[in-house]
Amino acid sequence: MSAGELTGKVVLISGTGSGQGRAAALAFAKAGAKVVGCDVNVQGAEETVSLVRAAGGEMLSLHPADVTEPEVAARWVKMAVDAFGGIDVLYNNAGSLRARGPFAKSTLEEWNLTLRYELTIVYVPTMAVWPHLIARGGGLVINTGSISGHTEILPLRSAAHGATKAGVIGFTRMLAAEGALHRIRSVSISPGVIRSGATERYWTGDAAARAVGAGMVAKIPMQRHGECEEIASVAVFLASPGASFINGTDILVDGGMVGVSYSPISA
Numbered sequence: 289m290s291a292g293e294l295t296g297k298v299v300l301i302s303g304t305g306s307g308q309g310r311a312a313a314l315a316f317a318k319a320g321a322k323v324v325g326c327d328v329n330v331q332g333a334e335e336t337v338s339l340v341r342a343a344g345g346e347m348l349s350l351h352p353a354d355v356t357e358p359e360v361a362a363r364w365v366k367m368a369v370d371a372f373g374g375i376d377v378l379y380n381n382a383g384s385l386r387a388r389g390p391f392a393k394s395t396l397e398e399w400n401l402t403l404r405y406e407l408t409i410v411y412v413p414t415m416a417v418w419p420h421l422i423a424r425g426g427g428l429v430i431n432t433g434s435i436s437g438h439t440e441i442l443p444l445r446s447a448a449h450g451a452t453k454a455g456v457i458g459f460t461r462m463l464a465a466e467g468a469l470h471r472i473r474s475v476s477i478s479p480g481v482i483r484s485g486a487t488e489r490y491w492t493g494d495a496a497a498r499a500v501g502a503g504m505v506a507k508i509p510m511q512r513h514g515e516c517e518e519i520a521s522v523a524v525f526l527a528s529p530g531a532s533f534i535n536g537t538d539i540l541v542d543g544g545m546v547g548v549s550y551s552p553i554s555a
């Protein structure tokens with residue numbers, strides 16, 4: 289992606305207060321897009337706006353904003369349309385894992401929270417943006433799946449998480465079929481083990497947490513975790529002219545973790 293390739297494009301990104309959302313805001317702005325972010329975390333969201341503007345980019349943000357609430361998603365979309373006249377890309381990045389541990393000890397409350405904060409969090413903003421993408425004559429929806437939509441990551445031990453992330457990937461396929469009628473593409477990105485706010489404890493936390501992180505990395509052929517920028521760059525590519533025939537698919541960005549049942553080998 290060369291700087292300026294997305295000049296003038298209006299890009300909504302959820303969860304810009306941390307991790308992959310922040311990296312995406314910076315990367316899309318660097319490529320020339322007008323970014324409209326949001327987050328429940330006010331401080332993080334404000335910091336990202338400052339970082340983007342300090343780098344010479346253009347960004348607005350709604351915060352606090354819980355985009356599982358239809359009224360909040362509608363306000364977020366209106367902010368973008370009022371400021372920039374339309375929307376080209378929706379990047380459903382925000383999500384938070386709300387259930388862990390043995391299935392037998394799981395609760396319906398955790399299950400419902402996980403559905404809300406990992407699946408409804410994709411549905412609600414997409415519903416709010418969809419008519420605007422149609423009005424624009426086309427666009428792109430990027431949804432955030434996970435390796436957990438493909439395989440079970442045992443330390444997480446979350447049946448609800450596996451269900452929601454597989455759900456995001458399935459939702460994206462149907463959206464792609466519907467969207468093709470309106471020149472709207474839909475693609476999911478499934479990150480692998482990525483260093484972000486959500487996983488920071490696995491790299492810098494106590495010994496037990498770091499052991500979990502090391503255990504996950506041991507299963508990755510590339511023998512390292514990914515960085516948020518390595519997801520953001522894929523999202524920016526998906527919005528670029530070079531990705532014009534990518535639709536209805538899931539892109540794993542995981543260092544080979546899902547594709548390879550890894551054991552150490554030597555050259």
Ligand SMILES: NC(=O)c1ccc[n+]([C@@H]2O[C@H](COP(=O)([O-])OP(=O)(O)OC[C@H]3O[C@@H](n4cnc5c(N)ncnc54)[C@H](O)[C@@H]3O)[C@@H](O)[C@H]2O)c1
Pocket residue numbers: 302303304305306307308309326327328329332353354355356381382383384385405409432433434435436478479480481482483484485486487
């Ligand atoms: N980090 C990983 O290893 C990993 C792996 C696979 C998938 N993912 C997915 O990547 C996405 C981004 O996660 P991350 O790793 O950057 O985590 P993160 O916790 O660093 O960032 C997520 C951001 O989303 C925000 N958010 C959560 N719920 C929200 C809501 N209802 N409305 C608005 N904002 C909300 C949080 O406040 C936070 O700022 C998530 O969908 C996550 O499931 C992460």
